[in-house]
Amino acid sequence: MKLTRFALPLAASLAAFALASCSSPAGTTSPTASGSPSASTSAAPIEVVASTNVWGDIAAKVGGDKVSVTSIIDDPDKDPHEYEASAQNQLALSKAKVVIENGGGYDDFVDTMLASAKNTSATVLNAVTISGKKAAAGDELNEHVWYDFPTVQKVIDQIQTTYAGIDPASADTFANNAKQLKGSIDGLIKKQGDLKATYNGQPVAITEPVPLYMLEAIGLKNKTPEAFSEAIEEDSDVAPAVLQATLKLFSGHAVKLLAYNEQTTGPQTEAVLKAAKDNNIPVVGVTETLPSGEDYVSWMTKNLDAIGAALAK
Numbered sequence: 001m002k003l004t005r006f007a008l009p010l011a012a013s014l015a016a017f018a019l020a021s022c023s024s025p026a027g028t029t030s031p032t033a034s035g036s037p038s039a040s041t042s043a044a045p046i047e048v049v050a051s052t053n054v055w056g057d058i059a060a061k062v063g064g065d066k067v068s069v070t071s072i073i074d075d076p077d078k079d080p081h082e083y084e085a086s087a088q089n090q091l092a093l094s095k096a097k098v099v100i101e102n103g104g105g106y107d108d109f110v111d112t113m114l115a116s117a118k119n120t121s122a123t124v125l126n127a128v129t130i131s132g133k134k135a136a137a138g139d140e141l142n143e144h145v146w147y148d149f150p151t152v153q154k155v156i157d158q159i160q161t162t163y164a165g166i167d168p169a170s171a172d173t174f175a176n177n178a179k180q181l182k183g184s185i186d187g188l189i190k191k192q193g194d195l196k197a198t199y200n201g202q203p204v205a206i207t208e209p210v211p212l213y214m215l216e217a218i219g220l221k222n223k224t225p226e227a228f229s230e231a232i233e234e235d236s237d238v239a240p241a242v243l244q245a246t247l248k249l250f251s252g253h254a255v256k257l258l259a260y261n262e263q264t265t266g267p268q269t270e271a272v273l274k275a276a277k278d279n280n281i282p283v284v285g286v287t288e289t290l291p292s293g294e295d296y297v298s299w300m301t302k303n304l305d306a307i308g309a310a311l312a313k
Helices: 010-023 053-066 087-095 109-116 127-131 149-166 168-199 212-217 226-233 240-251 267-278 296-312
Strands: 046-052 067-073 098-101 123-126 203-206 258-261 283-286
Touching (some): 046 053, 053 098, 053 149, 053 296, 067 087, 087 109, 123 127, 123 149, 127 149, 149 168, 168 212, 168 296, 203 212, 203 240, 226 240, 283 296
Parallel strands (some): 046 067, 046 098, 098 123
């Protein structure tokens, strides 16, 4: 789902931002990717801001202790679409040398805040642009590209190149970190291939397109009425006939699993969840941000394991 339903009290945020900028003492410390402070010196880490902790984790893995990463959306217990701008994030964007956004209309607030911060020197990496993905004629682009492993590897390459341009002395470190991370993602791609070898063509249902790239890579066929998932994604009402057609997927045992976005719920998605459970259709919970205690690779490994377990039932 796009991060478009968020409150952006821009005037208040900018006023607070201005106050914070004027009152911050010289020589303050900023959190590194691991959360420990790092003194502001000539060897200070590269300041990076990511729209979500998904891209923030990727950025931190490539940069290691050579970067300091701020993730704007980082609470797994909150709906990421209800984000409110803060002076702290505005300040981080004003200082950023690298900004990583998802793109595709998902997190347009980043561009708005960056412009308000008057930071024109930051390198902005847009994951959807980097992916090269285009919507088919008459369709909307699925912007949830962090569920597409080849795209994530392309973003890793761009992050590595960008960091090396800013800190050439650390280029080998960035290259080694990127190589290791991409190797782990190669393992995820292999895991997808193994699942596809067994379950290619199996029918599934979704509440919205968040995990579709992963499901499609496994060869699974989405049977959800497009009007249902589009309405949920756009936070609009589902027509009664469309809802009934969706519910019949479960009562008729026409699908093998339901991939359910745990971070955005409502009466219609809850009705679908209930229908799946009532008819013993396995439910795989997915999220748009990193769960607490997980990094990108461990999170996606658990997603694939959950899908495999559900299909095996």
